[in-house]
Amino acid sequence: MLPITNFQPPFRITRASHVAITAKDLAASRDFYRDVIGLVVTEETDDAVYLRGLEEAAHHSLTLYQEKGEEAKALYIGLRVQRDEDIVSAENFFKANGIDYRRVEKPHQGPTIEFRDPVGTHIELTSSMTTVERKMQDFDEFVAGAPQRIDHFQVVSYDVQAATDFWAGLGMRLAEYTAKDGTDELWGSWMEVKGNTHDLVFTNGRGPRLHHFAYTVPDGISLLHAADVAGARGFGEEIDRGPGRHGISNALFLYLRDPDQHRVELFTTHYQFIDLEDEPIRWDISDARRAQLWGMPASRRWFFEASEFPDEPVLEPLLTAAPSTLEDYLQLH
């Protein structure tokens, strides 16, 4: 069932803005994101590394925290709201709707709250960050994929419909979706608030788990250069999908796994999705072109592996189907 977007939401979300993950070896993960992906290190402390894309003025879009337990986790995905007042409005909305949340103090961030959405996704909202120099014209410092800015998150969810309805109620619009053939039974939803194809994606599967966070790169050459750098630095086998061209969102894509197996996407060329008369694009779940217009199908690990959130139970999906994987393709051909 297609969601109904609330165009007068209780508070104003403006974009996907930051993500935090843990790393068992902080220095190794810092090196990966700086040297293989090409992010800028803004600041390092004893137990955290703050990074950003080359054109970002915000202090951080990726924070790595030292993992103290056995297994690296995704801590939260971060969204920006427009003003400090929107944080207060969010608190009022959560109180009125029985949603637990808490105020947190975070370095280099304005008013910040954490909460879990109805399908257990760990979310942080903040209204501002310390600004730093944009490095978009420091071409002599561009390395690997030269990622420009964070763009979106993809979350695996056991209940895509519930997730989609919740976020549409907070003002997100459906730009594209996958559905059981010939129906509007949602299998995946690509939702946006910033005027391109998506800020937040939910796909069907064991969840909640963070499937990937994504940075946009300047062009296809940057994306291929990132793949070459990954190969040169010993991460060639950690490319678990791509390069290829998605049907959904029109992205030229490359997915890599970091030293803790968190997944980061580099991509280029989303399109605008702003005008209200634009209808969401529907894809049959059986249509292979939704996943790639060209390029090999995704590997099993791309489909089935993702980062769990701390202390969050992972539930079996309400809808079940076996995806068509690279391994299936190779057996058939």
Ligand SMILES: [Fe+2]
């Ligand atoms: Fe993506």
